[in-house]
Amino acid sequence: xxxxxQSPSSLSASxxxxxxxxxxxxxxxxxxxxxxQQKPGQVPRLLINDASTLRSGVPSRFSGSGYGxxxxxxISSLQPEDIATYFCHNYNNAxxxxxxxxxxxxx
Amino acid sequence: xxxxxxxxxxxKKPGASVKVSCKAPGSTFTKYGISWVRQAPGQGLEWIxxxxxxxxxxxxxxxxxxxxxxxxxxxxxxxxxxMRSLRSDDTAVYFCAVDYDWFDPWGQGTLVTVSS
Numbered sequence: 502x503x504x505x506x507q508s509p510s511s512l513s514a515s516x517x518x519x520x521x522x523x524x525x526x527x528x529x530x531x532x533x534x535x536x537x538q539q540k541p542g543q544v545p546r547l548l549i550n551d552a553s554t555l556r557s558g559v560p561s562r563f564s565g566s567g568y569g570x571x572x573x574x575x576i577s578s579l580q581p582e583d584i585a586t587y588f589c590h591n592y593n594n595a596x597x598x599x600x601x602x603x604x605x606x607x608x
Numbered sequence: 609x610x611x612x613x614x615x616x617x618x619x620k621k622p623g624a625s626v627k628v629s630c631k632a633p634g635s636t637f638t639k640y641g642i643s644w645v646r647q648a649p650g651q652g653l654e655w656i657x658x659x660x661x662x663x664x665x666x667x668x669x670x671x672x673x674x675x676x677x678x679x680x681x682x683x684x685x686x687x688x689x690x691m692r693s694l695r696s697d698d699t700a701v702y703f704c705a706v707d708y709d710w711f712d713p714w715g716q717g718t719l720v721t722v723s724s
Contacts, residue, residue, distance in 0.1 A: 590653075
């Protein structure tokens, strides 16, 4: 199985900060990565698929990049409503695997 | 946007089985595969398995092989995930999701509690 190592596990940042979350795959997975946002008590929300395709309705301050084994989710200017846990998702082959999550808090 | 509606919370004893349903409008299940994912309390996401759109082909994570069965009923637009021989560490919220490779949208989740 492909392991997705996500870092950091938690992050405290100020409103307006640029925030970057990283996922490393245990072997190359092309661009078959999605990113989800999950607020407490809510369902995961798809933000990005195919490593960098921003979903409709997702604010443009979110962006994704990467190919092969290293992937990043960037929030260009952190807003209070971005407080959530973020997960990366490998769908290169079954089994699908997820990163452990990054809990984002406001400083 | 497709909305997936899951069955309600369940409380089961160790060793029992649970069957969670996931209903979608229209012909979703003839067009898109459905994956099941679970999330233990305060934990991350774990993929359980998938059922094909076009037929009844399934694929399961190895750790659930032989303990989980995923089925669908296209006449009622409902997918099902049945887990047997429940243990306390199966306590989790179980989600269905439309599987385009990425998952979107997700059902609202079903809390399954396994407790004696």
